[in-house]
Every structure is written in C-alpha cells, then in structure tokens.
Amino acid sequence: MKNKFIYSNNYKRYHAYDYYLNKRYGGKTARIALNAGFSCPHIIKNNTGCIFCGSHNKINKLLSPSQIREQFEEKKRALSKKWRGTKYIAYFQAGSNTFANLEDLKIIYESVLGEPDLVGLDTATRPDCLTRDICEYLSELGAREKIDIGVELGLQTCHDSTAQFINRGYNLDIFERAYKMLADYNIGVTVHIINSLPTGENLELESREMMLDTAEYIASLKPLPLGVKIHQLYIAQNTSLCELYNAGKVKLLDKQAYINIVVSQLELLPPEIIIKRLTGDPEINSDAPPIPEWVSKKFAVINDIDKLMLSRGTYQGRLSGCEYLKNDEWKNDSVGAAHWAAPTNPHNQSPIHGQKSLTNMLGFAKRLLDISIKENGVYADFTMGKGGDILYIKKACPSARIYAFDIQEQAVQITRARLESEGCLDDNIILINDSHADLKKYISEPLDGAIFNLGYLPGSDKSVTTLTSSTMACLTGALEILKPGGVIIVSVYPGHPEGAREGEIILKFAESLDRKNYDCLYHRLINISEAPFIIAFQKK
Numbered sequence: 001m002k003n004k005f006i007y008s009n010n011y012k013r014y015h016a017y018d019y020y021l022n023k024r025y026g027g028k029t030a031r032i033a034l035n036a037g038f039s040c041p042h043i044i045k046n047n048t049g050c051i052f053c054g055s056h057n058k059i060n061k062l063l064s065p066s067q068i069r070e071q072f073e074e075k076k077r078a079l080s081k082k083w084r085g086t087k088y089i090a091y092f093q094a095g096s097n098t099f100a101n102l103e104d105l106k107i108i109y110e111s112v113l114g115e116p117d118l119v120g121l122d123t124a125t126r127p128d129c130l131t132r133d134i135c136e137y138l139s140e141l142g143a144r145e146k147i148d149i150g151v152e153l154g155l156q157t158c159h160d161s162t163a164q165f166i167n168r169g170y171n172l173d174i175f176e177r178a179y180k181m182l183a184d185y186n187i188g189v190t191v192h193i194i195n196s197l198p199t200g201e202n203l204e205l206e207s208r209e210m211m212l213d214t215a216e217y218i219a220s221l222k223p224l225p226l227g228v229k230i231h232q233l234y235i236a237q238n239t240s241l242c243e244l245y246n247a248g249k250v251k252l253l254d255k256q257a258y259i260n261i262v263v264s265q266l267e268l269l270p271p272e273i274i275i276k277r278l279t280g281d282p283e284i285n286s287d288a289p290p291i292p293e294w295v296s297k298k299f300a301v302i303n304d305i306d307k308l309m310l311s312r313g314t315y316q317g318r319l320s321g322c323e324y325l326k327n328d329e330w331k332n333d334s335v336g337a338a339h340w341a342a343p344t345n346p347h348n349q350s351p352i353h354g355q356k357s358l359t360n361m362l363g364f365a366k367r368l369l370d371i372s373i374k375e376n377g378v379y380a381d382f383t384m385g386k387g388g389d390i391l392y393i394k395k396a397c398p399s400a401r402i403y404a405f406d407i408q409e410q411a412v413q414i415t416r417a418r419l420e421s422e423g424c425l426d427d428n429i430i431l432i433n434d435s436h437a438d439l440k441k442y443i444s445e446p447l448d449g450a451i452f453n454l455g456y457l458p459g460s461d462k463s464v465t466t467l468t469s470s471t472m473a474c475l476t477g478a479l480e481i482l483k484p485g486g487v488i489i490v491s492v493y494p495g496h497p498e499g500a501r502e503g504e505i506i507l508k509f510a511e512s513l514d515r516k517n518y519d520c521l522y523h524r525l526i527n528i529s530e531a532p533f534i535i536a537f538q539k540k
Contacts, residue, residue, distance in 0.1 A: 004325045005315045006271055013309040014266050014316035017227070017276045025119050028083045031091040032075045036068055036108050037061040038095030041129055042169040050167050052233060052241045062104060065111035072112050089120035098125040098134050105134065113145055120148040127153050127178035128170045139185035150226060151182055152190040158217035159210055162199040179221060180421070188226030190276055191218055195261055196233040196253040203249050208261055209496065215265035218273070219320055220386070227274035230265065232258050234282050235291040245291065255294045255301065263308050271317035271324040278302055319531060321362055361532040364523060365451065365489045366392055368536050372449030372487045373397050380443065380450040381405070382436040382474050383466060387415030389451050394424045401428040403443050405436040408464060437470040439477050446483045454502055455493040468502045472509065479518075479537060488537045495530040503533065510535050
C-alpha cells in the first residue's frame, strides 16, 4: 500500500530528518557534531547538573578556531568516504553552546565558516543560557553567510514538578521566554524531550498522560518548532540517577511501552514538525553497557516504531488537527517540494497547515464562533488557558470587549504577557482570576458569543482541570445572558475522566433544550473515541 503521508517519499509515516534535509538542500546532508569545550552554567552555579547528566567540564575550556576546524575536517573526511557530494551542517553539540560572552561565541561559530558545502550551523543549549544579543547575532550570521541557523533547546518535560525533581534548573516560563526570543529572530528551534523521567517523592515515572501532555504542549507552541528529538531516559554511570537506580528506587519504561508512547506522541505532533530523533544514542562501552540495554539497538527501536505505526494505520499528526495525508491533486512530493523550495526561512509553514482536516476541532470551533463576531461585540472566554481564543477574537474584531476567566494565576500571567507581546492588550480585555461559575459577578451586559476549551492548562498541574459542576453553572448562566443570534462553543476533551463526565452531562443538557429557543450542534469524530469534540449553542 502506498504511503500517503505528506512529508515522506518512502515508508516513513512521520516527518523524518533525512527527508527534510534532502528536500531542503537537494541531496545528502550530514551534521558534524563538534565539541568546542563548553561547560554547563547549571553545573558551575550549583556544582551539580540534571540527575541524568554525566561528567562535564567544571569550567569552560573553549577550543581555538584551528582546533574546531580540525575536528570538523576530520569528521568531514570520514563522511566523504561514505557519501559523495555531501553538504554539511556544523553542529555545536556538547555542553551549553551559548555559555560564553558574545565575542567568544563569534570566534567559535565563525571558525567553521568558509568550509566548502557548509549549509547550516546548529547549536545546542539551555533555555536559561540565551540572551537577545545572542539571538540577534545568530540571525544576522545566517543572513550574512546565507546559511540556516538552528538552536536546540532542552525541554525534557512540560511538567515543572518533574523538572524540579530531575534538577533541570529552570521552570517552563524560562523555556517559553527563550523560545519566543528565538522566534522573534526567525531562528528554527528543535525541542528535546525525554520519556520515562522520574517525578515526585515516590520516584514514580511520569504517567503516559504526562508524557503525552509534553507532546501536546509542543504542538501548541507558536510558531511551531522546526523539529523535535524524542529520547528514552537511559542511565549513565557516575550520575545521581545511576545511584537511585542501583538502589532500586527508579524504574524505566520497557521497550514496548516506550514505543507505544512515542507513536502516540507522534500522532499529536503536527506533521510539519521534523522528527530529528526517536530514541537516545548512548555511548557504547563493553565494560558498562547502557541501561536499559535495548537503547543501544537504535535501529531496532526505530524499525519497531515504523511497524507499530503501520499496524495501527496511523501517521504523525493524525490527532493534531492538521492535514497529514496527500490529496489526490498532490502528486508524488509536490507539496513537500513546494514547501522546501521556499527561501531559507526554517519557520516557513506548509500551505496546508491548519483548517483542512476533519480532526481540526479547534479550528472548527473558531469558525463556529465567527458567526457571532461583529463590531463592538461582547464576548467571554470562560477557559482563558494561554490566551489563544482571546487573541483570535481580538484580531478578528479589535473593538470587541472580552471577559476571560481562569482560576490559575499562571494562566492570567501567561495570557497577559502574550497579549502584550502581540500589541492586543487594552481596556476592553478583562482578565479575571476566578471561577467561570461566578460569571455574573463580573459580566453585567449581554453576550454576543462565548467559548469554552475545557480540560487543563498544557504544561501545568494536571489535577487542576475544569469540573462538570462549575462548567454547567457557567454554561447555564451564559445562555441566560446570550443575545438572540449569539453562539456559545464548547470544546470537550474526553481523554481524561473528568472530561468524559463533562461531555456526557453537557450533551444531555443540550439535548434537553427547547428547539424553539436554541439550535444545538454536536460535532465529533465517531471512530476516535478519545478525540476532542464540540457542542455548540445558538440562541434564537
């Protein structure tokens, strides 16, 4: 059976890095990993790094330009024996590769410029080790040298509770600040995540749902990241994690559990995102084999992921709300070719991203809300989250008044910062840190429209979720003050127990409403039980 995944010209059902490189640069392209002698600021500041990190320099021991060029050329010679006509990307990998003053960074990065067939420069670093000056320089370097610039950021998990336990050294807001800085300078970002991380006092692994949360969080980033690297946690000798493992306090995912989770994560990631890695790549030492041993069989793991995707009949992006299969008019790789023929902007998005898939529930919800959007309209976002729906309404109608609710102060802060950065925060946006069940304390005027995006805030405490009781109190109150012709859109997420209960009760409530007073719509994928669905109300 022919593979119809958009970003593939073979059997791969995900956006493989090789596919991207071939389309982007017109032939075989290899990354050359370089160690320029960078340390880690987290280790230097606290004398210890993440619990899974092995030995690092206690101080920066930066190499000279000639030493870096020698590394590059030695590896290039070895690769040229395997492939002719290869193009190359210089990849500053070891340590935190922005951990130096800007003048030193310029010397290091520019040491590889002028190498024949160099098409890109990638650097791996920590989100708390970036400044705007560095981002500006990297952007200017790419434009000046006509090469692609990429930055890899270690996220590992979107859950701050796990991050604290593994001693990551920064919270999610630091990652988001760095990500936005890079996006401001149009620098493509690759995000690292790790499955099987321990969390909490009992040293239990992150649950499957928590690992999927991280994939959903990545899918929610704007703009989308250029790429993602997915790793299994493996245990290096002489680390804090190794001590916990040897004491029997930490367990790891087995191979099949890891593969199942990776495939489910791929289903959530939009197809535009390049999958740069699907498993870790530990150093092989016969005296001390990696733990677990199966991570050393990299290609076997990747083959098993391919097999599971085929047996499930699934693809990257199947649950992302984005188009992921080729339409009949898209012959061979015409979509991919058109996309990668674009100028050297790593954030160029596919022309098919967004609204063309039946699974794009959020896009469909916004189109339903469009029915009510008008000049000087009054709206409510009853689940503020990260402010995406507020921003959508405000950009569609700058004169709109919007009341937005969330019980989490974190959501209010994130939304305020996002609206300010977009130039959309004004006196007509009222951000309310309170339960939406108390809407009548704050809204004393009729509503033209309202929207609910139920569930929990991506990347936050999963136990803090919308509840059936408060949701129903808010929904009934909102319907009372809804203007004739106004609409209320409710997006329901049945993939967790409270979400399933909310959906069941709201659906029964909608069915009970008098058809003389309301039109009620139910929009759902009938063959994906865990997929989000929409219930919409319009007052007559």
